Amino acid sequence: MATRTFTRAALVGAGALALLGPLTATAASAASDAGRDDARVLAAPYAVVPYENVNVRQGPDSSTAKVGSVAAGQPRGAYCWTRGETVSDHGITNDVWVQLVEGYVSAVYLKGNEYGDLPASATC
Known part of the structure; x- marks a missing residue:
C-alpha cells in the first residue's frame, strides 16, 4: 500500500x-534583460566580463559577421577559448578569442588573464 x-x-x-x-x-x-543576461551566464561553465563595450562575432576574427555586442561590466557565459585573429588595443596584443553563448569576443577586451579569466585548459 x-x-x-x-x-x-x-x-x-x-x-x-x-x-x-x-x-x-x-x-x-x-523576464527583464537582466534576467536573460543571468540565464546566459548560467548556461555556460565560465563567466567573462568585458571592461568596455565589445562586439560579438560569428567566429574568432573581426572580419566575421557581428552577431551582437556586450556592454562594459556585463557578465556573459563562456565555453572555451581559441586562437584567432591577433588584436591590439590599449597596449595589449593577443590572439585569444573566447566563445560566448552568442559568439566570439577578443580576450583583449575581457577582464582577467590572457584567456579572459578562463583556465588555460579551457580550449575549444
Whole structure:
C-alpha cells in the first residue's frame, strides 16, 4: 500500500509540474534583460566580463559577421577559448578569442588573464 501512495504522490507531483511548465515558460519570456543576461551566464561553465563595450562575432576574427555586442561590466557565459585573429588595443596584443553563448569576443577586451579569466585548459 505504501508503494501505491508513493506512486500516486509521484504522479500528482508530475501533474503539478506539467501545469507549472507553461507558467514558467511565460514568466521566463517576460523576464527583464537582466534576467536573460543571468540565464546566459548560467548556461555556460565560465563567466567573462568585458571592461568596455565589445562586439560579438560569428567566429574568432573581426572580419566575421557581428552577431551582437556586450556592454562594459556585463557578465556573459563562456565555453572555451581559441586562437584567432591577433588584436591590439590599449597596449595589449593577443590572439585569444573566447566563445560566448552568442559568439566570439577578443580576450583583449575581457577582464582577467590572457584567456579572459578562463583556465588555460579551457580550449575549444
